[in-house]
Amino acid sequence: MGEAMDLNNNIHTQNNTNMVLVMDFGSQYTHLITRRIRQLAIYSMCISGTSPLSAIKALNPKVIILSGGPHSVHLEGAPSLPIGFWDYVFKNGINVLGICYGLQLMVQNLGGEVKPAESQEYGRMEICIYKGSELYGDCDFVRQEVWMSHGDEVVRLPEGFDIVAKSLQNAVAAIENPAKKLYGLQYHPEVTHSTHGMETLRHFLCDVCGIAADWKLQDVLQEQIQTIKGMVGLEDHVICALSGGVDSTVAATLVHKAIGSRLHCVFVDNGLLRYKERERVMATFESELHLPVTCVDAVEQFLSKLKGVTDPERKRKIIGGEFIHIFDEFCLILEKDLGKKPKFLVQGTLYPDVIESCPPPGSGRNHSHTIKSHHNVGGLPEEMKLKLIEPLRWLFKDEVRKLGEILNVPRGFLKRHPFPGPGLAVRILGDVTELNALETLRLVDEIFINSIKDAGLYDSIWQAFAVFLPVKTVGVQGDRRTHSHAVALRAITSEDGMTADWYQFEPKFLAEVSAKICNSVRGVNRVVYDITSKPPSTVEWE
Numbered sequence: 001m002g003e004a005m006d007l008n009n010n011i012h013t014q015n016n017t018n019m020v021l022v023m024d025f026g027s028q029y030t031h032l033i034t035r036r037i038r039q040l041a042i043y044s045m046c047i048s049g050t051s052p053l054s055a056i057k058a059l060n061p062k063v064i065i066l067s068g069g070p071h072s073v074h075l076e077g078a079p080s081l082p083i084g085f086w087d088y089v090f091k092n093g094i095n096v097l098g099i100c101y102g103l104q105l106m107v108q109n110l111g112g113e114v115k116p117a118e119s120q121e122y123g124r125m126e127i128c129i130y131k132g133s134e135l136y137g138d139c140d141f142v143r144q145e146v147w148m149s150h151g152d153e154v155v156r157l158p159e160g161f162d163i164v165a166k167s168l169q170n171a172v173a174a175i176e177n178p179a180k181k182l183y184g185l186q187y188h189p190e191v192t193h194s195t196h197g198m199e200t201l202r203h204f205l206c207d208v209c210g211i212a213a214d215w216k217l218q219d220v221l222q223e224q225i226q227t228i229k230g231m232v233g234l235e236d237h238v239i240c241a242l243s244g245g246v247d248s249t250v251a252a253t254l255v256h257k258a259i260g261s262r263l264h265c266v267f268v269d270n271g272l273l274r275y276k277e278r279e280r281v282m283a284t285f286e287s288e289l290h291l292p293v294t295c296v297d298a299v300e301q302f303l304s305k306l307k308g309v310t311d312p313e314r315k316r317k318i319i320g321g322e323f324i325h326i327f328d329e330f331c332l333i334l335e336k337d338l339g340k341k342p343k344f345l346v347q348g349t350l351y352p353d354v355i356e357s358c359p360p361p362g363s364g365r366n367h368s369h370t371i372k373s374h375h376n377v378g379g380l381p382e383e384m385k386l387k388l389i390e391p392l393r394w395l396f397k398d399e400v401r402k403l404g405e406i407l408n409v410p411r412g413f414l415k416r417h418p419f420p421g422p423g424l425a426v427r428i429l430g431d432v433t434e435l436n437a438l439e440t441l442r443l444v445d446e447i448f449i450n451s452i453k454d455a456g457l458y459d460s461i462w463q464a465f466a467v468f469l470p471v472k473t474v475g476v477q478g479d480r481r482t483h484s485h486a487v488a489l490r491a492i493t494s495e496d497g498m499t500a501d502w503y504q505f506e507p508k509f510l511a512e513v514s515a516k517i518c519n520s521v522r523g524v525n526r527v528v529y530d531i532t533s534k535p536p537s538t539v540e541w542e
């Protein structure tokens, strides 16, 4: 994988003349910028802020947005734009909007000055906008509530720039140089706490930059089918890692449209699946999806590698590596039948998987922290024989669900709660192979999910599951003292898995589930409910 591969896989083509390119300097909100722009029906994608100029030119953007980031432009080692960036921008009349770090970088690059602020601005702030600016147009809201997150501030503007908004603390909040098509916001218009943020982005992109808001998800479908046809030779075969989850089901259906019977799907039973999942998934694939799928039993292979491993990142890397081994072995088997080894692997990787994982080159996340290595991205081994096809790599879950509807993927698949590839391994804290942990967790999880379904709540919850804790607590059951395991239940609401809130069940529901679990699952005498949002927690416990 590398820059070239990523660019092949993006959902944009050169003829998308309305492209908004977000250059990422490591802000936790960068993904939200692209997301908000797409919500405005404008196509946007993101690459690393320090990508070479050739990568930017290849994408031919009409607008470039420079994201925020944790660094300070006045300190050594702060990430910067590639050489020749500003010449390229001016020569091609590209509009540039800097957000937070992006604004500060623009100011510093063009001859202004940025310094540590005397009083920093974090969280909800009020700004006052000046009438008559291009950036805000005829906006009626002179005072706006915005979300700030900065410790540096602009103390001197480059030539040709004007201040067009200030915070109530008198710090620069927005600047512009319309003659050069340069604009900057010190706050984050992309977060919902900036009450007029979407309006400002829409006005900037449509009215100031003249972009037509006509991008549709349908475009992704056609573009991806063309891209895949271009990548895969007429005689080439492709395998698809199919989990039965939303993402790989949509990815497989899309690739099947492009290359038909040269696609071979493989479902891996890694021993980390939920109660009766293998049987259920294989049955629905056959009856509803009509895609040929081979099931590989790799239970022993995975569990023996995971024995005694307790570190979450180690578990993820082992699982990522083992998946690839299985796929390589599957290719060898196919080679015997086809006379030819498959060259490509389709995965249902989504944008959030990329954002949170160890950043691969060109992913646009070179300046952020690794939160956890999703098995299908950061958990992949460095040397891979198969080339990746990831048609959903730049999409969020809700966009994938919509794409699935366009592709007529049965509703049952699209409505499923996400289930991570490392499965129960990241829901059993500590050693996965510890006596009965997997079996216990399967039973607890099944009771919880069935209760949610029976209560008619499944579709209002984004994801729900149980966690096995390596903690024993004292209980009293049938007048006897017990010293058994505690389990945790988690249910969340979310739009895209990037941020989440815990789901507020009625106490009666929780009481009933808790009783059912303790009464029917041996070895469990305590149930706790997770009431943490993301952030500060993540969805999974590991």
Ligand SMILES: Nc1ncnc2c1ncn2[C@@H]1O[C@H](COP(=O)(O)OP(=O)(O)OP(=O)(O)O)[C@@H](O)[C@H]1O
Residues within 6 Å of the ligand: 240, 241, 242, 243, 244, 245, 246, 247, 248, 249, 266, 267, 268, 269, 270, 346, 347, 348, 349, 353, 376, 416, 417, 418, 419, 420, 421, 422
């Ligand atoms: N058991 C499995 N067998 C084969 N491939 C798998 C398996 N589990 C995960 N994968 C691969 O890893 C990718 C990422 O997993 P992930 O759980 O994010 O997506 P998904 O399972 O397709 O969808 P969902 O998020 O709804 O669970 C999948 O799209 C699929 O390509």
Ligand SMILES: O=c1[nH]c(=O)c2[nH+]cn([C@@H]3O[C@H](COP(=O)(O)O)[C@@H](O)[C@H]3O)c2[nH]1
Residues within 6 Å of the ligand: 316, 356, 372, 373, 374, 375, 376, 418, 419, 420, 421, 422, 463, 497, 498, 534, 537, 538, 539, 540, 541, 542
């Ligand atoms: O396929 C996957 N491989 C992984 O390694 C992985 N880790 C987390 N997840 C899923 O991603 C979403 C966000 O989860 P976190 O807040 O725990 O990162 C949630 O939906 C998680 O279930 C994964 N999916």
Ligand SMILES: NC(=O)CC[C@H](N)C(=O)O
Residues within 6 Å of the ligand: 027, 067, 068, 069, 070, 071, 072, 073, 099, 100, 101, 102, 149, 150, 151, 152, 153
């Ligand atoms: N959120 C940001 O982009 C912050 C930029 C810079 N690190 C500052 O503190 O001012």
Ligand SMILES: [Mg+2]
Residues within 6 Å of the ligand: 243, 245, 246, 418, 419, 420, 421
């Ligand atoms: Mg899954």
